[in-house]
Amino acid sequence: MNNREVEKKIKKAYSQITAPDIIDSILSDCETQKGNVVMMEKKNKTPLFKGLALAAMVLVVAAGIFGFSYYEMNYKAVSTIAFDVNPSIEMKVNEQDRILEVIPLNDDATTVIGDMDLKGSDLDVAVNALIGSMIRNGYLSDLANSILISVENNDPERAAQLQQQLSDEISQLISTNNFDGAVLSQSITDDQELRTLAKEYGITMGKAQLIQQVLSVNSLYTFDNLSKLTINELNLLINGQNVSNVTSTGSASDKNYIGKDKAKQIALEHANVSESGVSYCDIHLDYEMGTMVYEVEFYANGTEYDYDINALTGDVLHVESEQKSSPSQATGETNIPSNSSYIGEAKAKQIVLENAGVTENDISNYWIEMDRDDGNIIYEIEFYAGSTEYDYEINALSGEIIKSERDQENDHYYSSGSSNNSSSSSNTSQSTSSITADQAKQIVLNHASLSADQISGYEVERDSENGIVVYEIDFRSGNYEYEYEINGTTGAIIKSKKDIDD
Known part of the structure; x- marks a missing residue:
């Protein structure tokens, strides 16, 4: 039998046994050989027999060690x-x-x-x-x-x-x-x-x-x-x-998508804004509502716009605009910072309760959500205490109070119903604003290019922000939800938002 055949037989044998089998075999052979040596010593005390017995034991142990090492090198996943x-x-x-x-x-x-x-x-x-x-x-x-x-x-x-x-x-x-x-x-x-x-x-x-x-x-x-x-x-x-x-x-490929330039073009055309009128713009890929989107944020003509554009199809999934006195400043980091840096929801809640001078037991309808606004990551917090509604925006990193509003609940005007039901404000509401709720409704319908019979779930609420009377209007049409804030004195659109209705 040549060396190659011997190697094949060894490989086959050791592929069918495990390390514990080898060790047990070695120990068993050692005990057998030890017994044989003792018997041989009793029969013959010559050094020759002692040497042969010792050599046999060494060969058995060596063979076992070789086999175990061979298994470890060739059959164990490391x-x-x-x-x-x-x-x-x-x-x-x-x-x-x-x-x-x-x-x-x-x-x-x-x-x-x-x-x-x-x-x-x-x-x-x-x-x-x-x-x-x-x-x-x-x-x-x-x-x-x-x-x-x-x-x-x-x-x-x-x-x-x-x-x-x-x-x-x-x-x-x-x-x-x-x-x-x-x-x-x-x-x-x-x-x-x-x-x-x-x-x-x-x-x-x-x-x-x-x-x-x-x-x-x-x-x-x-x-x-x-x-x-x-x-x-x-x-x-x-x-x-x-x-x-x-x-x-290397860099991940975005060639499967419409690209940043195309996303920007879609957003500007939708907002009816020219390239020359834009003073600040930020575009980056994100993942929202189960799809990859381009988030396009830009400032033009006193208004800040936020768009979500489907990165594959170019469809406008979300649009929000808000009047601003100055454009948002780029922070140099468009992605949200590490979670370990946030103050946490519990700390944010503690800050607003202390500022409002109320306790946990005093509040109801508490709501908190993390969002991004003007390049900052914020906690938006709302709750009621007695007859007062509180609205806060808290910097998620520093805990600074960015926005604080409170309104008496009995000052609110609220109406809901189908699109065919016209909403009218109370005498008090009309006496403190220059436009009616019906006029505000017509303003938002004109802006959305919709008629009254094309919408449903119409809701209007009269509120006050920074001393200005506003109408907050929500409704649905097709697959979209619309949200508006209308200046109750001038009829100007303060904020508009359009989202996929999920």
Whole structure:
């Protein structure tokens, strides 16, 4: 029997046994040999027999150690490597960087793997095959060029080496004549919460960890929503920020979308504003209402406009305008800061209650929401105490009170009904304003280019803001909700808002 045949028999034998089997076998052989040596010593006390017995024991132990080492090197998974694009693939790799198993985690991954049998292949061979298949099948392209590499290994130094090696290799593979790729890479450790989330949403631990990192930058998202996004979409949301534990090379492609210039053009045309009339403009991609949107904020002619434009179709999903004495100032950071920087809802509530001079037991109908206004992240807070309604805006970072309003509830005028029911204010309301509720209604209908029979759920409320009488008007038409604030003296539109009715 030649050496090659011996090696094959050893491999076959050790592929069918486990480390505990080997250890038990070694101990058993040692006991047997020990008994044989004792018997032989009783029969023959010569040094020759003692030497042979000792040599036999050494050979048995050595064979066991060799077998155990062979198993550890060839059959034990020491690294788990995950590739995420939209296809999500996991690979189990041994100490010699050979593939033990390739696991598809979704249907797209099954398409990528196809009929390839990568078991036993070198890691670099498997990487070339999988990336090539992703490009051929259109998962990596000029329209969506991002991939996430995640490495799990108990040795942090080895994990970092693999992460760098794979990042460099894949960057070269996806930087083709047709497009330049963007690579996100990270090392992960075994975390039970992460593992549970990954299993629940059917994604890799690597993608689950990346989503957690995005949430740490913008807590207005949810894990459920982000789990549905591709890596390219997540990379666009990160937008070049330094996300902890994630290394990034290249830029995520936005060529699948209409682009910032087109989004700006749509918003300006909708607002009937010329480019020359705009003194401040900020545009960035975001994820809202289950779709990627361009948030377009600009200031023109004494009015601040906020638009959400569907990034794929160019549809106007949301529009809001408000009269401002001066344009918003860019902060240099359009994305929401880390959640750990916020004062928190409890602290914001404490601030407004102390300012209003009321206690927790005094209030009712308490409401709080986080929002963005004039480049600031704020808490909007409303509640009642006795017959007084309180409205606050609190800077979410500093706790500063940006806005504070209070109104006596019995001063409010409110009417609701169908669009065919005209609303009229009380004698008190009409005596303190120059326009009636019916006139305010006609103003908003003209602005929205709608007739009374095209709307439903019409509501009007007379209020006072900074000493100015205003009409707050809400209604629906088609798939949209409309909100207006009308100056009760001049009839000017102070604020208008149009949203998809969800």
